[in-house]
Amino acid sequence: MAGGARFERRARLVRKADFQAVFDRAEKSGDRYFTVLARPNDLGHARLGLAISKRASKLAVVRNTIKRLVRESFRQRLAGLGGLDFVVMARPGLAEVEHPALFEALDRHWSRLVKRCARS
């Protein structure tokens, strides 16, 4: 389909070991909303893992909303992300921020991390 913005299932971090690998050796990019970790894989496409803790918000509704927002951003940029594994963590206070601002912030993280991983 248009833009090839599909996947999801295969584009997710599923195993505990996969998460651990990213946490162990990763490029970091952070701001006041998110902390994003990235690490190259050899699959030829990007994968996303979410680690939205209760510290970000104690309400399940809010955590779900954040996850959906991050997935949506990831889905739209998927084609340009290459073979990287990402883990996104949210910081407290996210709930009050407007969506467009969060999308912009995530875009910055994606492109920054893609550049850094390409260099190394």
Added chain:
RNA sequence: GAAGUCGGCCGGACGAUCGCGGCCCCCGCGUGCGGGGGCGGAGGAAAGUCCGGGCUCCGCAGGGCAGGGUGCCAGGUAACGCCUGGGGGGCGUGAGCCCACGGAAAGUGCCACAGAAAACAAACCGCCCAAGUCGCCGCGAGGCGAACGGCAAGGGUGAAAAGGUGCGGUAAGAGCGCACCGCGGCGCUGGCAACAGUCGCCGGCACGGAAAACCCCACCCGGAGCAAGACCAAAUAGGGGAGCGCCAGCGUGUGGCCCGCACGGCUCCCGGGUAGGUCGCUACAGGCGUCCGGUGACGGGCGUCGCAGAUGAAUGAUCGUCCUCGACAGAACCCGGCUUACAGGCCGACUUCCUCC
């Protein structure tokens, strides 16, 4: 029309584009993936995890102790700490609302501050000198005074001071006596019962509060939980399953302990079980409609519908239009309750007041 009480219901809508996970059908092949089509996809509280049950495993849940829960009566229910109806007490003009509502004459302990005294009563102020006692006066009869004497009516303290009011009574008083009220016991009547009664008899009254202090009484409760549990199965360690049998000791075993119970021996069989995966996993004490029984909770009959099943965890993002500008908040095995949160709105029944006819 205004104020209020109770019960029930809804919880942004529509469209476009891009997406997510589930099931069914068709096609393709490399048999779990791709393509196409269709159907559905969070809540009234999904929440807190406070009760109750189903389900699963464990010794198939036996006896006792300990522990926990419940607590007016009757009914409903799978069950309950829930619901309905009734009784009692309290609040409100009223519709209605609220109540851990068994036992304090089984025992132990407690009742702050204040107060003399907080439960075998007692006596600070006060009241009284009739008898007895003491002091003073008098020849004497007697008089006056008093507390180490009598009293508990009045004052004062307190949430509460040992029935209330009146009359009699008395030195002053007191259920000391009487009347009425209250209280307790027994009976009778009504009610399944809690309980009630203008009822009768008896008792002058022996009954302060608190059981959300211990406790007593009655009834109930085996434990753990879907990370239950079953199956497939890399790695690693050596054990696991079935059948037959057992006197005692000892050991082992999900329950806090004891008893009881099972296992240990022999024979036969062979895989084991972490990562990962599959099942459990959604169909039901089910929803809706209707009729019947019941004051009601609810029960029964008939018809009809199929209503989320994820597992790093699916219901979203963007844009447009509209309106009364959108609260609290996200399923995780499933139900029944309770409790708590909640913008705004709708419907019905009833109460009080005002106005009009």
